[in-house]
Amino acid sequence: MIAGRDTLPGDNVLATVHRVWPRRTAIGGLVASAGGLLLFGPRPSDDVPAGRVILDYWEKWTGAEGEAMRLLVDEFNRTQDTIYVRYLAINSIDQKAMIAIAGGSPPDVIGLWNFNVPSYAEAGALLPLDDLAASAGLSRERYADAVWPLLTHEGRQWSMISTCGSLALYLNLDVLESAGIDPASTPRTLDDLDEMNERIIERSSDGKLERMGFLHTEPGWWSWIWGYHFGGSLLDSTGAPTADAPKNVAAYEWVRSYPERFGSRELLAFQSGLGFYGTAQYPFLTGKVASVVQGPWMANLINAFAPSLRYRAVPIPVDVGELDAAAPVGLIDGDVLVIPKGAKHPEASFEFITWLQERARLERLAAAHGKNTPLRETSTGFVENHSNGSIAVHNALASSPRAFVFPRTSVWPRYVSEFDAAFQGLWLGEQTPRAMLSGIQQTMVREIAKERGGRRRREQSAS
Amino acid sequence: MTTRRPGTVINLLWVTPWLVGLVLFFLLPMGMSFYYSLTDYSMLEVPLWIAFDNYAALFGDSVFWLAVRNTLIYAAISIPLAAIVSLGIAGLLDTDHPVSHVVRVLVFAPTVVPLVAAAMIWLWLFNSDHGLINAGLSWVGVNGPNWLQERGWAMAALIVMSLWSVGQAVVIYLAALQDVPSALVDAASIDGLGPVRRFVSVVLPTIAPAVVFNTIIQTITAWQVFATPYIMTEGGPDRSTYFYSHYLYDQAFLFQNMGYASALGWVQLLLITACIAVPYVMVRKFGGGP
Amino acid sequence: MSRRSRVPRWTSLARVSVLIAIAVTFAMPLVWMLATSAQTEDLAMSPGLALLPDPPTSLPGQAHDNYKSVLTDETVNFPLFFRNTLIVVLLGVSGAMISSTIAAYGLARVRIPGRRLILLLTIATMLIPFPVLMAPLFMLYAKIDWIGTFLPLYAQFWFGNAFSIFLMHQFFRALPPELEEAARLDGCSTWRTFTHIALPLSKTALAVVGLLHFTYMWNDFLAPLVFIVDRDMFTVALGLQLYQSRAGQTPWTLLMAASVLTILPVFLVFVLANQLFTRGSISGGVKG
DSSP states (O other): OOSOOOOOTTOHHHHIIIIIHHHHHHHHHHHHHHHHHHHHSOOOOOOOOTTSEEEEEEEOOOHHHHHHHHHHHHHHHHHOSSEEEEEEEOTTHHHHHHHHHHTTOOOSEEEEETTHHHHHHHTTOBOOOHHHHHHTTOOGGGBOTTTHHHHEETTEEOOEEEEEEEOEEEEEHHHHHHTTOOTTOOOOBHHHHHHHHHHHOEEOTTSOEEEEEEOTTSSOSOTTOTTGGGTOOSBOTTSOBOTTOHHHHHHHHHHHHHHHHHOHHHHHHHHHTSOOTTSTTOHHHHTSEEEEEEOTTHHHHHHHHOTTOOEEEEOOOBOGGGOOTTSOOEEEEEEEEEOBTTOSOHHHHHHHHHHHTSHHHHHHHHHHHTOOOSBSSOOTTHHHHOSOTTHHHHHHHHTOTTEEOSOOOTTHHHHHHHHHHHHHHHHTTSSOHHHHHHHHHHHHHHHHHHHHHHHHHHHHHHO | OOOSOOOHHHHHTTTHHHHHHIIIIIIHHHHHHHHHHTEEOOSSSOOEEOTTHHHHHHHTOHHHHHHHHHHHHHHHHHHHHHHHHHHHHHHHTOSOOHHHHHHHHHHHGGGTSOHHHHHHHHHHHTOTTTOHHHHHHHHTTOOOOOGGGSTTHHHHHHHHHHGGGGHHHHHHHHHHHTTSOHHHHHHHHHTTOOHHHHIIIIIHHHHHHHHHHHHHHHHHHHHTOOHHHHHHTTTOSTTTTOOHHHHHHIIIIISOOHHHHHHHHHHHHHHHHHHHHHHHHHHGGGTOOO | OOOOOOOOOTTOHHHHHHHHHHHHHHHHHHHHHHHHHTSOHHHHHSSSOOOSOSSTTHHHHHHHHHHHHHHTOSSSOHHHHHHHHHHHHHHHHHHHHHHHHHHHHHHHHSOOTTHHHHHHHHHHHTTSOHHHHHHHHHHHHHHTTOBTBSHHHHGGGGTOOHHHHHHHHHHHHHSOHHHHHHHHHTTOOHHHHIIIIIHHHTHHHHHHHHHHHHHHHHHOOHHHHHHOOOGGGOOHHHHHHTTOOSSSOOOHHHHHHHHHHHHHHHHHHHHHHHGGGOTTSOOSOOOO
């Protein structure tokens, strides 16, 4: 009762020829090519010049964005001879950085998400940059008003900026025109937006939605911003959550009006037919959704796939009671550079970061990413040569007194996670805005209390 | 059959390297992770001892219970499905016909295809407008749901997707089926036993060790499901496909609660052990288990 | 010895149609990958399934462009990643096979005190989620200065691999004991019995263990992500990541071409190993 084999006496010779030799040649070929690759294949380039301080810079960008930074890093390495920056760019860099910090061998510079700063700072994992920044002349006045809060937490500065982007409403002017709307008009209030939507909506002969003017879930990357456009906020000045404040409830009542009016099922069906971001089928490009909430990088997509599209970016509309044309409301998102505590050459790290903070270089990076400038002042030509025709709008948003950033609490990732999940429930018609927001509020009150309790416990045990 | 010589020390040499590896690469890190589970630890600063607070907090954590429930449902359906499908496909492919060889490669292929590619094809398949599945359903007059965006249907879609990965189990079954002596199978059929009785009385006892192996692995895989839902549904809609490993990952790296995540990891270990112990006890009768 | 005519009942309609259904279902990701890797971006991203480009004759040309682009990309050095992965995987698989087979035989056939416990412990290690192990493992490797080398990716397998040990253990248990007992009675040591009797009978099992571990290591992305700190040491799994941009544009056709190149070696290994677990093909076995 062993490995079975069905054979005919005498079938072995032929079988050997037919079975064994092709297999042997295949194995031989495989071994040969593997050997060839191992022996003669490409080697890692060992071009780290001797005698320099070596810095490890980990960044989260891949693709074209990662490349833009790599060019700058290469230039830095070329144009001076005391420091060499080793650039490592991969997704999930925050995960990797956390493990490296925990393991006691952090890199020298990390490109973090802006929402990482509070938790990293509170944990004491970052080097405070106040003194270094002051002596390098990188003061608050250099930066756009809305950018500065991204760099600081609880009164100290923990990071410098690499890129930032403000959110605006992109309008597909071709679609607007075809619906009889003056392409020069600007929806300023959410009522304007609703009205624009009504005029643009098209349905197929069997009642299915074919085209919409606006849809919260397209792209739906920022489910939590709507309260701000009603004058509300998610965190008060003491750091306590305010998710269920009346203005937020009003905001999500407005959000819910869409699935209520058009039907959750119908909207889901419409959504599932829409293409992905980063492709030519993105609904804004194909005209299926006439306006989207996006950052300035949107222009890169338009230029790549629909260069003849006429578009314009305007500040995202606000509730009618909040209208103030001089102070548009918009989220400022940003990527920051930090020096982890335990970095071996903090001065060299900061020298590299300072080099990047040069206006020309930040603008070059911003232009390559398709983003607006994080600085207060703009060089001549930045706006004119920018790939985004509406970049001036994005720049203005970054300087607006009502620009806002993510709620600066170390439990922000949890807050977003709760919001995203609850928003889906709201969109499916499964809960009311009030219930959704008070659910989030309860969870976040608990989480923030836990966080604070933990921090207190640490301070006590340290003393 | 075992050696007659007791010679314990020499016998231990067989497993000494593995024991060293076990300790170094598993027991040590596991010990550290158990320690972390008793601390408040974000990875960004030193751990702070809090004893069993994390475990106590688990009980009151509604998201934890939600994750357990989702994973339990997923496991309860996908494990038996995978077991039956993998064994069935292996049985069908247990011949030396060129077509069989081609289909074997195809069945194994999805386990190798990078998830990013597989995700695209599934998104297309499950698309409610022009996806193949709903197109097929509409031919028989059924209005297909919006698979990935509706509660319940998203879970169903993920379970269907899990069947794509049976290739590994199929390969193991094919190897095990090789040892089934065709003479005995033929004798059984001559004796008048139908295909099912032949399978149960002749084939199954021979491949019992492989069945034990695959069932255990499929159980572990189901309980640890992470990558596919992470990409396809991101745990949605409204956390209806939020599985245990996803919550663990979020706690560790997103919410920066590695201590709590470690506690979650240990509880998961207990849950999976319980899940394996039941069939193990049942399969003991076949004598193929450890 | 009469030949049993193993006419596979291919004429059976049910069997054929089930096989076709299986073939089509499982082939879909593969076919889509291959098709997309030879298309232009426009065609690849258009809704619906477009397998052939508009003038089908442009397929070879576009495929050549895409693959050439991947192989000669200055920033994503795929041939280098290939080489790195080859080194790591060959070292890892050979180590795993040697160490796991020995340990498995010990647990299956040698009277070791506490072997049942050891086996249970072995299985238990597979129950620990990797994110929980990642940080302590990284700290361990950092302490012994292995970060920055390939060692964290393959060294542990030279001690053993739980999956492989468990699998080989099951295969060894299934071997009929008579041959080994006969060898022992003839005076063979346990080791000789292992090398001269058990191993030759286990070619199939070894092929399976080797194949599965090769596949696992080749596509593993988490371990390289955590332990590799130098872009020049990336594996292909990490290299694929480089094509995916979050807010930018992912060049899907290039990503698919890179994916096809990535899985090619695994396919080759499978096709070769497949010979060994086919009923009726020449494989290690002795009619007893």
